[in-house]
Amino acid sequence: MKRVATAAGWTYLTAVYVFVIGPVVFVAAESVNSAKAFPSAFAGVTLHWYQAILAHPEFFSAAWTSTLIAAVSSAVATAAAFTAGYALRRRGRQESAVLSTLLASPLLVPQIVISLAMLQFAGLFGLGAGFASLIAVHTIHGLPFALRLVLTGFARFNFSLEDASFSLGAGRVTTWREVTLPLLRPNLIAGFTFCFILSFVNLPISLFLTDAQTTTLPLVMFAYIESRIDPMLAAVATVVVVVAGIATLVLERYLKIRLVE
Amino acid sequence: MPDGIEAGDVVVADVPWASHASPGGVDSRIGPLKGRRDVTRLLLAPSLVLLGLFLGIPLIVVLVASFQPNVLIPRDSAGLYNYTYLIAQPYYAKILVRTIWLGIVATIVTLPLGYAAALLLPRLRGRLANMAVMGLTFPILAGPLVVILGWMALLPAHGPLFGPLVRWGLIAPPRIIGTDTAVLISLVQFMLPFAILTLYTTIKQIPHELYEAAESLGAGPLREFRDVTLPLSMPGVLSTSIILFSLGASSYISPHYLGGAANLTLTTLIGQFILATYNNALASAAAILLLLIMVLCMVGLVLLFRPLIRP
Numbered sequence: 001m002k003r004v005a006t007a008a009g010w011t012y013l014t015a016v017y018v019f020v021i022g023p024v025v026f027v028a029a030e031s032v033n034s035a036k037a038f039p040s041a042f043a044g045v046t047l048h049w050y051q052a053i054l055a056h057p058e059f060f061s062a063a064w065t066s067t068l069i070a071a072v073s074s075a076v077a078t079a080a081a082f083t084a085g086y087a088l089r090r091r092g093r094q095e096s097a098v099l100s101t102l103l104a105s106p107l108l109v110p111q112i113v114i115s116l117a118m119l120q121f122a123g124l125f126g127l128g129a130g131f132a133s134l135i136a137v138h139t140i141h142g143l144p145f146a147l148r149l150v151l152t153g154f155a156r157f158n159f160s161l162e163d164a165s166f167s168l169g170a171g172r173v174t175t176w177r178e179v180t181l182p183l184l185r186p187n188l189i190a191g192f193t194f195c196f197i198l199s200f201v202n203l204p205i206s207l208f209l210t211d212a213q214t215t216t217l218p219l220v221m222f223a224y225i226e227s228r229i230d231p232m233l234a235a236v237a238t239v240v241v242v243v244a245g246i247a248t249l250v251l252e253r254y255l256k257i258r259l260v261e
Numbered sequence: 262m263p264d265g266i267e268a269g270d271v272v273v274a275d276v277p278w279a280s281h282a283s284p285g286g287v288d289s290r291i292g293p294l295k296g297r298r299d300v301t302r303l304l305l306a307p308s309l310v311l312l313g314l315f316l317g318i319p320l321i322v323v324l325v326a327s328f329q330p331n332v333l334i335p336r337d338s339a340g341l342y343n344y345t346y347l348i349a350q351p352y353y354a355k356i357l358v359r360t361i362w363l364g365i366v367a368t369i370v371t372l373p374l375g376y377a378a379a380l381l382l383p384r385l386r387g388r389l390a391n392m393a394v395m396g397l398t399f400p401i402l403a404g405p406l407v408v409i410l411g412w413m414a415l416l417p418a419h420g421p422l423f424g425p426l427v428r429w430g431l432i433a434p435p436r437i438i439g440t441d442t443a444v445l446i447s448l449v450q451f452m453l454p455f456a457i458l459t460l461y462t463t464i465k466q467i468p469h470e471l472y473e474a475a476e477s478l479g480a481g482p483l484r485e486f487r488d489v490t491l492p493l494s495m496p497g498v499l500s501t502s503i504i505l506f507s508l509g510a511s512s513y514i515s516p517h518y519l520g521g522a523a524n525l526t527l528t529t530l531i532g533q534f535i536l537a538t539y540n541n542a543l544a545s546a547a548a549i550l551l552l553l554i555m556v557l558c559m560v561g562l563v564l565l566f567r568p569l570i571r572p
Contacts, residue, residue: 009384010381012377012378012381013378013381013382016374016378016457017393017396019450019453020396020397020400020450020454021396021399021400022411022415023407023408023410023412023415024400024403024407024408024411026411026414026415026421027407027410027411030414039414039415039420039421041421076311079307080307080311083304083305083307083308084304084307084308086301086304087301087302087303087304087305088305090301102309102312103308103312105312105316106312107507108507108555109316109320109552110507110510110528110548110551110552110555111511111513112511112513112528112531112548113320113323113511113548113552116323116531116535116544116545116548117319117320117322117323117548118315118319120319120322120323120326120541121318121319124322136315137315139311139315140316143308143311143312147308194402197402197404198402200404201402201403201404201405201406202404203405203513203514204513204514204528207513207532207536208535208536218404218405218406221406222518225413225518229413229414233410234410237404237407237410238407240403240406240407241403241404241407244399244402244403244404245399245402245403248395248398248399249395252391252395
């Protein structure tokens, strides 16, 4: 009886993973399928669709834009999250409910509303869509995630190490450079990477903020979907997935960062 | 440390290394020092300024815009007419109800599915456990595009899922793409990792001694679940349902790409107002309504679950 229950449990868990990851694996499999249509029965392995991406410069310029936006916004978000996390934990108390709600607020506001709000706000300065607005919303979006990973790091950080550094005559800057930052580095790297990936793949938050010159990869891909769906798009998506997957594995393996604590 | 020193007392002069103690860098055993603590608190400023400038003020701009006249409703002064218009017109009222309905149904479906998985996950050990958690973050990090692309390919009547069944005459060709079913399937798939991760964290934190105590008192697995796991995981269930409803009601990609143009939600309606009909005021009113719905549902969920949470 117990064995039956255990077997049922594992079957259920496997089914959940198939359901959650299945669509991604399916797209990846179709991207190397030599059949002409997407989707179709497996006809053989080919890298033709990856080669076909080369004929679409719009994907490359959008990928570059997305990279720039993700890099700048993640760097700002991680830095802001570090100082905020420091302030929250150094005080050694549980932060107030108001403060933690405020810092998590970008998660509670629908992304499309954030995009709309930035469109109107930037419009007040005659800015509207473009790089500046995109970087601003992506920073806001990344902040709670970066903060979460930074706080995981501070949970294990012993603040008396800082006191030891002060007692040896080091100032605040030296202490941060020599003690605090090196010990939190894995979490800062993880926070940056996590923000970077989430920014790179995000669509709704950029929806109203792109223009002819500045557009992000997810928006170009979805514009492409509106006209046709072909295996090349699966190839583009798979490239993104593989890069994100490798980054996640590296984080898990070498930095020992767990997203759940 | 001599007795009688209270938090806030200035004891700097008593401590030999105090002159080196930079702002905030005081021994936590003495407690925060007056005047110094504030400098540490200043480190919150970058985040709070970013949030205020790029989220708080912009949202106020949206709120103000939602009271303005527009092409559809020409008026001379500001007022609540955009809201009454969206609520009174059956076309828009239906969209409002649909948004709430999708959020609720997706939450009700996802919650038990996620709970069951979160109960099973702690039994995994070592590297497998790590991989299992990473596996759940994988679709989140892979991004919505690849997932939607997957469902667009999998769900058509003659696609790889239903095609064979249709060909063997087992089922009539189902119409799923462009319906609420497609939206719900992809929403549940998208929300499930969030549910499992949040509930897993809660369930893992329940002290093991409680299970040992329950067992020594003769409780079976079912009794253990009913009297230990379930009540102690209620706070997690509450926060999970809040997260799930927010994700469901604020999702743009699933309803837009799988629900079709005839099945709008508030998010896709905002998209239409801005990208197709250029109606800023109505888009703003719809955005504020969406925020209101989310807040009301959160309050509702808290009231619903509070009696179940033990202090």
